Structure formats: structure tokens, C-alpha cells
Amino acid sequence: MEARQILVVAYEHTELVDVACVTTCFDMANRLGAAPPYRVRLVSPGGGSVRCDSGLELQAQGSLEETFEDVDTIIVSGGLGHEAAAQNPQVLHHVRRLAGQARRTASVCTGATVLAATGLLDGRTVTTHWWYARRLARLFPKVNVDAGPVYIRDGDLATSGGVTASLDLTLAFIEEDHGAELARHVALGVVTYLQRPGNQAQMSLFTTAPRPDHVLVRSVLDHVVANITDDLSTSSLAARAGVSVRHLTRLFREHLGEPPAKAVQRIRLEMVARLLTSTELSMSQVAKRAGFSSAETMRQAYVNRFGITPSQFRSTQSVRHTDQ
Known part of the structure; x- marks a missing residue:
């Protein structure tokens, strides 16, 4: 049975985890009986070794310029x-050439910058590491950049978010090729989530949102986190902070890029996500603990932000999924 040819493109100062997550998942799929199997090759400009961000070196198995085999992905x-x-120019030319014959073309993390430079992402919706999303959008205005999702599929093109999001993208490829059951066993084999939906947010509020320098804004946020079930309306927060609603809103927009109500909802939704994955509370109980007035209000807010219902999210994340 002819193997599916997978080319992983590396270059000087590649992130090692970006490579390893992809190659390990495909290798695990082979060990678990993928048919047809995957043949994964690491290629680089010139075919030499590349120094990773960590300082370690990876030896490529082939030259990007001299690769002419049938490529699946x-x-x-x-x-x-x-x-x-x-x-x-050589990297861009040969990535574009190989993408033209491949069934799928993808990037991991900031690899989206390389694909964008080839023009392949023009008019497409893509993601990248949240830290670099604004710069990618600024450098390539024809590309629709969405920093939120773990990964995005747009036709024959796929892009994933930061670093370990490549696990989720590779699992999605394996499921597409061989079905959900093999993908589930691969996830269990590499001890990762059974598969996060692509539109799940890359990072939680507590890791993506920089802690604001402004003392008053920081104090209000600390109060919100510590008192998530209280009345956290903008007027209530403003009164507690001793400023007007207008002034508090201006400070939040200036230092967080969003009004107080939006920040409160983000924190509450993060609490929902944590409760869904760490407890067996009912939806009504989760909503109450996160400060929502009802399970339906929580559901609507969750869908609006993440594009998936709380129950769907719990079903993909629950640690109770085990191999019987």
C-alpha cells in the first residue's frame, strides 16, 4: 500500500516542538496501524541541518529545492x-511549487508567515501564534488573520496556532485520513487532549491578557476574578473604584483594549471552561458559579465567543473519555 508522503519544512531557527508534535503524531498513527501509512520527511533549504530556537540542531532528510516526489501534505x-x-525567494518558490501538487498545505504557528509570503493565503482565513497575529495581519493585509482558534481549515489550506496547537491540527489530519477512532488512540498514545475543536481559543485570558500597568484597572480586574458571582456591572465596578462609568470605560479601553463588560464576560467564560473540564457540575451549576444568570445565558455567550456550546466543549475535553 503506497504511503502518504508528508513533508515538514524547517529552516534556521525553527521551533523544535513545532516539528516534533507533527512527526510524533504521524509516527504514532503508523504504529497503531494507519493504512495507508505515513512517510514523513523533514526538508530544509539546501538539505542541511537547521539550528532550532532552543539551540539544538535537526538534520534534514532532504533538500527543499530537490524534492520532486508526490506530496500528499x-x-x-x-x-x-x-x-x-x-x-x-528560493524557500517561497519551492514551498509554492510543492503546495501546487499537494492535497493539503499547512503551517504550524509562525509558519503562516512563510505561507503568507508565497501568496497562498491571500483571501483565506488563517491563524497563527496569538503573539504574532497582529504583525502577520499588518504585513499581509490580503490575509484574514484570526488569532483565536487552535487551528483553521480553509479548503485545502490549514493553519494552526502556537506550538502545541500543531498536535490538534495533526490529529485532525489523521481523523480525516483514517477516522476518529485512530485519531483518538493517537491522542491517548501521546497523552494529549482527545482533540480540541479547531475553534477553541488558543489561550486563556489569564495567559494572553497582559497584566495592566494601570493600578486602578489592575485592582478592578483582581476584584472581578475574586468575586466572579457578584454584581460586576460597569456601574458597580466604577462605584467601587471611585470613578465615573465613562472614566472607567476609557481606562479599560486604553489599557486592555476592551470595555469593562467585555472583560468581565471573558473572565466568566474562562471560569466556565475550567469548570467544564475539571468538574462534573451540571450546566446550571457551572453557570451559577461563573456568575451567569442562567445556563442559557451562559450557553449563548460561550457560542458567541468560541463557536461551540459548553456541552460540546465538555465532550471533547472530558478526562472521563478512556479507552475501554
């Missing part, structure tokens, strides 16, 4: 060297 890794790679 090409995956461009991310790393601190992504912008330099995106300015290399």
Missing part, C-alpha cells in the same frame, strides 16, 4: 526564523 514549521525564511 506539506507542513511549514514555525520558529523565530519565520520572517527570514519568508524573505528567502
